Amino acid sequence: MNETRALARFVAETRFADLPPSLVANLRLTVLDTLAAAFVGSVQPWARRILEVARALGGPPDASVIHQDWRTDVSRAAFANGVLIGAFECEPLTGSHASGTVLPAALAICQREHLDGPAFLTALAVGFELSARLARAAVGLETERGFHNPGAQGPFAAAAAAGKLYGLDAERIASALGIAGSSSAGLLEFAWSGGDTKRLHLGRAAQLGLESALLARRGVNGPATVIEGRSGYFTAFSTKRQPETLVDGLGTRWAIEPPSLKSFATHVTQQAVVAAIQGLKREHPLDPKSITRVVIRGAHRIMEARHTGRAPHDVLGGQYSLPFTTAVALTRDMSNPLVYDEDAVRDPLVRDLARRIELEPVDDAGHDTPGFWPAEIHLECAGQRHTVRTRPHKGSPGNPFTWDEVSEKFRRYTASMLDASRASAVIERVRALEQLGNMAELARLLARA
Numbered sequence: 001m002n003e004t005r006a007l008a009r010f011v012a013e014t015r016f017a018d019l020p021p022s023l024v025a026n027l028r029l030t031v032l033d034t035l036a037a038a039f040v041g042s043v044q045p046w047a048r049r050i051l052e053v054a055r056a057l058g059g060p061p062d063a064s065v066i067h068q069d070w071r072t073d074v075s076r077a078a079f080a081n082g083v084l085i086g087a088f089e090c091e092p093l094t095g096s097h098a099s100g101t102v103l104p105a106a107l108a109i110c111q112r113e114h115l116d117g118p119a120f121l122t123a124l125a126v127g128f129e130l131s132a133r134l135a136r137a138a139v140g141l142e143t144e145r146g147f148h149n150p151g152a153q154g155p156f157a158a159a160a161a162a163g164k165l166y167g168l169d170a171e172r173i174a175s176a177l178g179i180a181g182s183s184s185a186g187l188l189e190f191a192w193s194g195g196d197t198k199r200l201h202l203g204r205a206a207q208l209g210l211e212s213a214l215l216a217r218r219g220v221n222g223p224a225t226v227i228e229g230r231s232g233y234f235t236a237f238s239t240k241r242q243p244e245t246l247v248d249g250l251g252t253r254w255a256i257e258p259p260s261l262k263s264f265a266t267h268v269t270q271q272a273v274v275a276a277i278q279g280l281k282r283e284h285p286l287d288p289k290s291i292t293r294v295v296i297r298g299a300h301r302i303m304e305a306r307h308t309g310r311a312p313h314d315v316l317g318g319q320y321s322l323p324f325t326t327a328v329a330l331t332r333d334m335s336n337p338l339v340y341d342e343d344a345v346r347d348p349l350v351r352d353l354a355r356r357i358e359l360e361p362v363d364d365a366g367h368d369t370p371g372f373w374p375a376e377i378h379l380e381c382a383g384q385r386h387t388v389r390t391r392p393h394k395g396s397p398g399n400p401f402t403w404d405e406v407s408e409k410f411r412r413y414t415a416s417m418l419d420a421s422r423a424s425a426v427i428e429r430v431r432a433l434e435q436l437g438n439m440a441e442l443a444r445l446l447a448r449a
Contacts, residue, residue: 008174016118034099036413041087042067063108064447074108082203090265095128096135100202101154102127105210110439117436127161132255140239151186151201158209178222183208191306194313261395265337269302272390290382298375327353
């Protein structure tokens, strides 16, 4: 079967009326949570440096950049907003980081073309779904090949969303996917030696996917077997082929349901551990200087080599490391994402704790709950011993956010960037996306006046 063409038909034929009400509700949650991540990203020094380059390159002022007072062309706006969303490790994971690859492309086009909320939501749905299916179908892409998933499949997903918004037929969308396939990239070397490249991957995928759709719209052709062909996506990125997972239940079973959101600004595999530590500290206030031993016993997935760095070079290295994030959680209140900063990374107490934390992988620690990898934390402090078991973190598929909870998180994350009235305005626009007649209204509200 030609999986590329099957996916293209799904994108072209899906209508807003085809989306289950529960999916639409979850998309709204994901949109609001994504915007919170972007605002947090906008104050990070590495994101500001990247945006300075995007702004200097210019372009017609067709689209806004979140929390900025300048506009640019849709391509650079998609890039900039994708960078902001992925700048601080707190964006939703639904569809394998599709919030930072699909949403920026869709938002930029909707603003320029004055498209409505239902069109935006439909583009997100098909783009997110394509992203999720590609991510789960490539075996060993990250663990063995060394690619970063959103960088590899993000251009496909953004191209699908952009092609949907422009009303491309299945043939043109297949071409857009074919063009996007030559933009698949993103190496995981940042996990070992630091650097800002991970911050770029989501934005670059959004930008290149959007441009792929624009090229296809103008009649540029891409290979219509880009996913399953002899030199296509599977051959390049996967250690074995699983094409059947790409189209099984396509259009009837949504791979992006239920959504996967985060509670803390860390890698997803550490969310439950941080949540457990936060709970432990509420019940038993701890003096971090008196901690003598910490042992984490849990699933192999949370202790992969790329997640066990003890002495990170930068914030990203810390956010990617289980022992280091555990040390930060033991010394700071992680409900405020901004506490995970350079001071935390350089803190001698944090670095000493991270060095001493013991990791014990457990062979039978498999999990039945998507997005959750169980662990048990043993802690000795001031002569007392504590043991706590993790549970699915808030935002995970097994413990989803309600609208009120994700709204509270949005207000908390953006408190230093937005006043209360503007935060409320954003929340209300997202709550009513199905009724929004012009997405430019929301885009302008997200920009800095």
